[in-house]
Amino acid sequence: MPVYERGYTHWEPSGRRANPAWFVIARRGVIEPLRRRWLFLLVVMSWVPAIVKGGFIYGKLKAGNILDLMGGGWTSIEPEGFLRFMEGQRFFVFVMLAITGAGLIASDRRENGLSLYFSRPLGLLDYIGGKVLTIVTFYSLVTLLPVVALCVFSYLIAPEATGANMLLLTPLRCLVYCALSGTSIGLVLLAFSSMGTRSIFVMVWWTVLVSGTETIGAIAKGLGQNTLQAVNFLGQYHNAGSLLFGAPARLAISPWASLAIVVGWTMLALWVLRKRIRPVEVVS
Amino acid sequence: MEEPAIKVNRSRDGRQHGIEVSGLTFAYLTEPVLKDVSFTLEKGAIGLLGPNGSGKTTLLRCLLGQVPLSRGHVQVLGWDMAAQARAARAGLGWMPERGGVIPGMSGVALVAYMGELSGLPSRDAMQRAHEVLHYVGLADERYRSCQDYSQGMKQRLKLAQALVHDPDWLFLDEPTSGLDPRGRVSILELIRDLAWNKGLGVILSTHLLADVEAVCHEILVLRSGELLARQTVDTxxxxxxxxxxxxxxxxxxxxxxxxxxxxxxxxxxxxxxxxxxxxxxxxxxxxxxxxxxxxxxxxxxxxxxxxxxxxxxxxxxxxxxxxxxxxxxxx
Structure with a gap:
C-alpha cells in the first residue's frame, strides 16, 4: 500500500542493526556542516601547509640542505617536525572549531533540543561523546589527516625515511596526540557552548580563550615572564605534546606543568558539562 | 543496578503497558513542585489538567525519567524510572510545548534522526519518518527546513518525531498551543485517532478543557503539585x-x-x-x-x-x- 494511504502503522523491526546514539549524534554533527561549501573549502585550505611541507621535503631531495635555511621544521621528517607542523595548524584549528563546535550545545539549548534528546534512550555520556567526536573529527581533518598523508609521502620519497617510523610510530604518535588533545579541546569548547544559547557569544569566548591567551603568552615571553606562558591555552597542548614526541619543550615552562594544566582544563570542562547539560532548565 | 539492553517496543513483547506512580514528591530547588502524587494508569487517553504552575509538565518529566526522582516511585512500562529510565524511554514519545525543533534540518531528516536516537536502524528510521510525516499531514513539506515551518506545522512535526519509533505511550505537553481553530481541531483528531484507534496510550497535558473533552476518557486534575481528582470525562x-x-x-x-x-x-x-x-x-x-x-x-x-x-x-x-x-x- 502506498505510504500516503497507509495511515499510522506500528513499526515492525526489520532485523537490521541500529547505530549507537553517540555515533548517530556525531555523524549528524559532521555531515550537516560539511554541506556548506565554504566549510569544505576551509578544509581544503587547511591542507595547503601540508602540500607546502611535502613540496619542501621533495625539494630537499633535489636542492640538498639549502632548503633547511628557510626553516628546518618545513623539511624535517623527524617526529618533532610533525609536532611543529600540527602546532602551525592552530589557526585552522581555531577557525574550524569555532565554526563547527560553538553551536553544538548552544543551539540545542536555545531550541529546547536537550529535552528532545533526553526523551530518547540515551544518556549524558552518549550525548557528550557524540558532540566531542564531532569536534575531534574536524580537529583531525586539519591536523591528523594532513600529517598522516605527509608521513606516507615522506616514506615514499625520502631515502632516510623508514617504514617503522613513517608508517607506524610517527602516525601512531600523531593519532594519540590528536585523540587526546582533540578530546580535551573539544570538551573545553563544549563547556563554553553549554554556557550560552547563541553561537556568536560562544565564538567570542573561544576567540578570547585561544587568541587572547596566546597574545598574553607571547607578551609574557617578550617580557621574560616565563610562568605567565601558562595562560596560553593551545600552547599547553603543544608543550605537553613534546613529551609524546620526544621533542624539546615548546614553551619556557615544563611540559609536565603543561600536562597538569591540560588535565585541569579537561576536568573543569567535564564539571561544567555535568552541571549544564540537563533536559530541564532550573531557574533559581 | 545494571541497565538492561535497549530494545525498541519492548512492551509489545509481553511487558506491562501501564504507568504506576506512588508517593511522588519532587522539588527543583526547595519548594516541592509535586507533592505525594500517586496513581495508576492503563493505556488510554488521559487528560492532565491543571492551572499554570500546577506541576503538569514536571509530572510528565518524571514519567520520562528526565529529572532525578528523590522521593516516591515511578514505574513505566514495567521499568523503574529511577534506575531504568533509559530503557523505558524507547517506548515513550515526548512532544514538548516549547521549542523541540532542531534548526538546520529538514523535517524528514529531523524525524529520522530522532528515530535513530530512539534505537531504530538507519534505514528503518528514514522509512518511518516518511510514514509518520504522511500521517501527520506534512508529506508535501517534509524536505523543507523545519525552521521555515509555521507554528501549526511545527506542532505536527513535533508529533511526528514523538511517533517515529512507534511508542507505547505519548506524552503531549500543550499540543494545541499557538494553533488556530482549524489546526487545533486537526491535531486533536490525530491524537484521538492514535489513542482510540491505534492503541497508543496518550497523556495530554493542557489547560484547555475542550481539548481534554475532545480526546480523553479520563482526567487527572493537578493543583499546586497535588493530585486533586481523578475521574472519567463523563463522570x-x-x-x-x-x-x-x-x-x-x-x-x-x-x-x-x-x-x-x-x-x-x-x-x-x-x-x-x-x-x-x-x-x-x-x-x-x-x-x-x-x-x-x-x-x-x-x-x-x-x-x-x-x-x-x-x-x-x-x-x-x-x-x-x-x-x-x-x-x-x-x-
Missing amino acids: HTKQAKQVFEVEGFGNEEAFIADLRELGAQFEPDGRLLLVTLDLSRFPEACRPEGYDPTAGVNVILKVAKAREYALRRLRRRPVSLAEEFYRMVEA
Missing part, C-alpha cells in the same frame, strides 16, 4: 444529582410543593427555575452505566401535568468539564 452524567432547567406558568406553588416531596431542591435563575433531582430515588432512572436523565424529565413532566403547570421549557442542564474543573480547582 457528570453518572452523578445522581442532576439539574433541570424549568420554565412555565400556572400553579407554580403546587408544582414546587409536589416536587419537593420527591426530594427536589430549587434555585431561581432569572426566568428559569433550576430543579435539582436526586435520581437515585427513582428506580427507573438507575442503570448499570449511570443515571438516565430522561427519567428525571419524566418525573417533572408527570408532576407538571398533575398540577396543570404548563411547561415552556424543560431540559437537563449540561454540566461541562470546565465547570467541574473550576469547581474542583477553586474549592
Whole structure:
C-alpha cells in the first residue's frame, strides 16, 4: 500500500542493526556542516601547509640542505617536525572549531533540543561523546589527516625515511596526540557552548580563550615572564605534546606543568558539562 | 543496578503497558513542585489538567525519567524510572510545548534522526519518518527546513518525531498551543485517532478543557503539585444529582410543593427555575452505566401535568468539564 494511504502503522523491526546514539549524534554533527561549501573549502585550505611541507621535503631531495635555511621544521621528517607542523595548524584549528563546535550545545539549548534528546534512550555520556567526536573529527581533518598523508609521502620519497617510523610510530604518535588533545579541546569548547544559547557569544569566548591567551603568552615571553606562558591555552597542548614526541619543550615552562594544566582544563570542562547539560532548565 | 539492553517496543513483547506512580514528591530547588502524587494508569487517553504552575509538565518529566526522582516511585512500562529510565524511554514519545525543533534540518531528516536516537536502524528510521510525516499531514513539506515551518506545522512535526519509533505511550505537553481553530481541531483528531484507534496510550497535558473533552476518557486534575481528582470525562452524567432547567406558568406553588416531596431542591435563575433531582430515588432512572436523565424529565413532566403547570421549557442542564474543573480547582 502506498505510504500516503497507509495511515499510522506500528513499526515492525526489520532485523537490521541500529547505530549507537553517540555515533548517530556525531555523524549528524559532521555531515550537516560539511554541506556548506565554504566549510569544505576551509578544509581544503587547511591542507595547503601540508602540500607546502611535502613540496619542501621533495625539494630537499633535489636542492640538498639549502632548503633547511628557510626553516628546518618545513623539511624535517623527524617526529618533532610533525609536532611543529600540527602546532602551525592552530589557526585552522581555531577557525574550524569555532565554526563547527560553538553551536553544538548552544543551539540545542536555545531550541529546547536537550529535552528532545533526553526523551530518547540515551544518556549524558552518549550525548557528550557524540558532540566531542564531532569536534575531534574536524580537529583531525586539519591536523591528523594532513600529517598522516605527509608521513606516507615522506616514506615514499625520502631515502632516510623508514617504514617503522613513517608508517607506524610517527602516525601512531600523531593519532594519540590528536585523540587526546582533540578530546580535551573539544570538551573545553563544549563547556563554553553549554554556557550560552547563541553561537556568536560562544565564538567570542573561544576567540578570547585561544587568541587572547596566546597574545598574553607571547607578551609574557617578550617580557621574560616565563610562568605567565601558562595562560596560553593551545600552547599547553603543544608543550605537553613534546613529551609524546620526544621533542624539546615548546614553551619556557615544563611540559609536565603543561600536562597538569591540560588535565585541569579537561576536568573543569567535564564539571561544567555535568552541571549544564540537563533536559530541564532550573531557574533559581 | 545494571541497565538492561535497549530494545525498541519492548512492551509489545509481553511487558506491562501501564504507568504506576506512588508517593511522588519532587522539588527543583526547595519548594516541592509535586507533592505525594500517586496513581495508576492503563493505556488510554488521559487528560492532565491543571492551572499554570500546577506541576503538569514536571509530572510528565518524571514519567520520562528526565529529572532525578528523590522521593516516591515511578514505574513505566514495567521499568523503574529511577534506575531504568533509559530503557523505558524507547517506548515513550515526548512532544514538548516549547521549542523541540532542531534548526538546520529538514523535517524528514529531523524525524529520522530522532528515530535513530530512539534505537531504530538507519534505514528503518528514514522509512518511518516518511510514514509518520504522511500521517501527520506534512508529506508535501517534509524536505523543507523545519525552521521555515509555521507554528501549526511545527506542532505536527513535533508529533511526528514523538511517533517515529512507534511508542507505547505519548506524552503531549500543550499540543494545541499557538494553533488556530482549524489546526487545533486537526491535531486533536490525530491524537484521538492514535489513542482510540491505534492503541497508543496518550497523556495530554493542557489547560484547555475542550481539548481534554475532545480526546480523553479520563482526567487527572493537578493543583499546586497535588493530585486533586481523578475521574472519567463523563463522570457528570453518572452523578445522581442532576439539574433541570424549568420554565412555565400556572400553579407554580403546587408544582414546587409536589416536587419537593420527591426530594427536589430549587434555585431561581432569572426566568428559569433550576430543579435539582436526586435520581437515585427513582428506580427507573438507575442503570448499570449511570443515571438516565430522561427519567428525571419524566418525573417533572408527570408532576407538571398533575398540577396543570404548563411547561415552556424543560431540559437537563449540561454540566461541562470546565465547570467541574473550576469547581474542583477553586474549592
